[in-house]
Amino acid sequence: MQREVMFAGFGGQGILLSAKILAQAAMNQGYEVSWVPSYGPEMRGGTAYCMVVISDRPIGSPIIRNPENLVAMNRPSLEKFAPVVQKDGVIMINKSLISIPSGRTDVDEIAVPVGEIAKELGDMRAANIVALGAFVARSGIVEYDVLVDTVKKEFGKKPKLIPLNMKALDKGKEAAAR
Amino acid sequence: MGKTYSKPLSLSDAHTHYCPGCTHGVIHRLIAEVIDELGIRGKMVGIAPVGCAVLAYNYFNFDFQEAAHGRAPAMATGIKRVRPDLMVFTYQGDGDLASIGMGEIVHAANRGEKFTTIFVNNAVYGMTGGQMAPTTMPEQRTSTSPLGRDVAEVGMPIKVAELLAALQTPAYVVRQAVLKPKYIVKAKKAIKQAFTYQQEGRCFSLVEIVSTCPTNWGLTPLDALDWAEDKMLDYYPLGEYKTPE
Numbered sequence: 432m433q434r435e436v437m438f439a440g441f442g443g444q445g446i447l448l449s450a451k452i453l454a455q456a457a458m459n460q461g462y463e464v465s466w467v468p469s470y471g472p473e474m475r476g477g478t479a480y481c482m483v484v485i486s487d488r489p490i491g492s493p494i495i496r497n498p499e500n501l502v503a504m505n506r507p508s509l510e511k512f513a514p515v516v517q518k519d520g521v522i523m524i525n526k527s528l529i530s531i532p533s534g535r536t537d538v539d540e541i542a543v544p545v546g547e548i549a550k551e552l553g554d555m556r557a558a559n560i561v562a563l564g565a566f567v568a569r570s571g572i573v574e575y576d577v578l579v580d581t582v583k584k585e586f587g588k589k590p591k592l593i594p595l596n597m598k599a600l601d602k603g604k605e606a607a608a609r
Numbered sequence: 610m611g612k613t614y615s616k617p618l619s620l621s622d623a624h625t626h627y628c629p630g631c632t633h634g635v636i637h638r639l640i641a642e643v644i645d646e647l648g649i650r651g652k653m654v655g656i657a658p659v660g661c662a663v664l665a666y667n668y669f670n671f672d673f674q675e676a677a678h679g680r681a682p683a684m685a686t687g688i689k690r691v692r693p694d695l696m697v698f699t700y701q702g703d704g705d706l707a708s709i710g711m712g713e714i715v716h717a718a719n720r721g722e723k724f725t726t727i728f729v730n731n732a733v734y735g736m737t738g739g740q741m742a743p744t745t746m747p748e749q750r751t752s753t754s755p756l757g758r759d760v761a762e763v764g765m766p767i768k769v770a771e772l773l774a775a776l777q778t779p780a781y782v783v784r785q786a787v788l789k790p791k792y793i794v795k796a797k798k799a800i801k802q803a804f805t806y807q808q809e810g811r812c813f814s815l816v817e818i819v820s821t822c823p824t825n826w827g828l829t830p831l832d833a834l835d836w837a838e839d840k841m842l843d844y845y846p847l848g849e850y851k852t853p854e
Contacts, residue, residue: 472736473626474824
């Protein structure tokens with residue numbers, strides 16, 4: 432078994448972090464994982480994307496031309512990567528910033544207003560965690576409970592942020608329900 | 610009511626990617642204004658570094674060349690020697706010029722290559738995440754000197770203007786800053802003087818500009834300007850270090 436997801440957006444959206452949490456969760460579940468970031472030279476802004484591969488065998492290549500799934504946090508990322516996502520994969524669209532559909536008819540597309548949800552919860556910066564919750568709930572790529580534990584551990588050094596992030600995951604999960 | 614000011618023709622309409630409070634924006638503008646005032650836009654060639662200003666070619670309305678890290682003075686040497694009619698300048702940061710490119714700049718200056726170097730000194734490596742640079746101040750905390758620059762371990766900061774001024778070949782070497790309006794006015798004059806010497810085919814010129822990096826210094830843009838004024842100007846005094854006369 433091998434599953435892949437590309438997280439993509441602009442620098443500052445927490446792309447690398449949310450992808451890392453997913454990779455960590457998969458590792459906690461006993462899988463082989465790879466996490467490969469890619470970002471531009473800019474100190475602020477610019478592009479940021481991250482490929483996560485989750486497998487039950489050693490991973491042959493951490494760079495996948497046609498990832499199974501995509502989490503697109505901004506429009507240029509959706510436009511760039513939607514065409515290469517595998518058939519029947521999940522494409523999660525950040526509805527707060529992207530007003531267009533993926534353009535694919537053969538994928539499981541969900542559009543979630545992660546920015547607004549995060550803002551309602553009190554911090555725009557949690558949008559990436561909302562997106563993560565939505566994507567994991569929809570794709571089942573890791574067990575949702577393992578993800579919750581992993582997020583708790585990730586924010587272990589900043590325990591004040593844990594309640595917010597728990598709510599963010601929940602709201603994401605809600606939004607992704609079929 | 611007549612027009613008081615407009616954006617220089619030499620500056621493009623592109624939105625820069627620089628951080629809020631970055632002094633690259635100011636320096637770009639000064640360069641563009643000088644080029645407009647001297648009327649040399651049509652024969653201008655800039656050479657962009659590896660660093661935050663790597664995308665400088667998007668921000669100016671004249672020809673640009675991208676160089677490998679630190680090698681801008683080498684490219685400038687080639688371009689200026691093959692096309693001495695062109696006005697050539699390099700735009701470099703601490704890492705590009707004073708680390709990996711130290712060989713290139715010293716020898717280009719020593720050979721007296723007739724181009725201009727704009728050296729942006731913000732005491733860190735910016736684009737790569739705020740690591741300690743040859744220009745980092747003693748005790749300054751950076752991502753690779755988290756306990757502060759220990760001069761007993763890694764030496765004192767390098768004063769590039771003084772270093773190049775010590776070479777025997779005639780040159781124009783000056784250090785200014787862009788930390789407050791009074792400094793910005795002088796920085797522009799220095800850039801204009803440097804380009805004027807190049808127009809005359811006189812000599813190599815270096816304009817070192819004391820600048821800030823709020824993002825990597827962990828300071829607000831305004832605090833960064835103050836920090837630089839307080840902490841950097843004593844060690845990096847402003848003024849002309851060498852003129853070709």
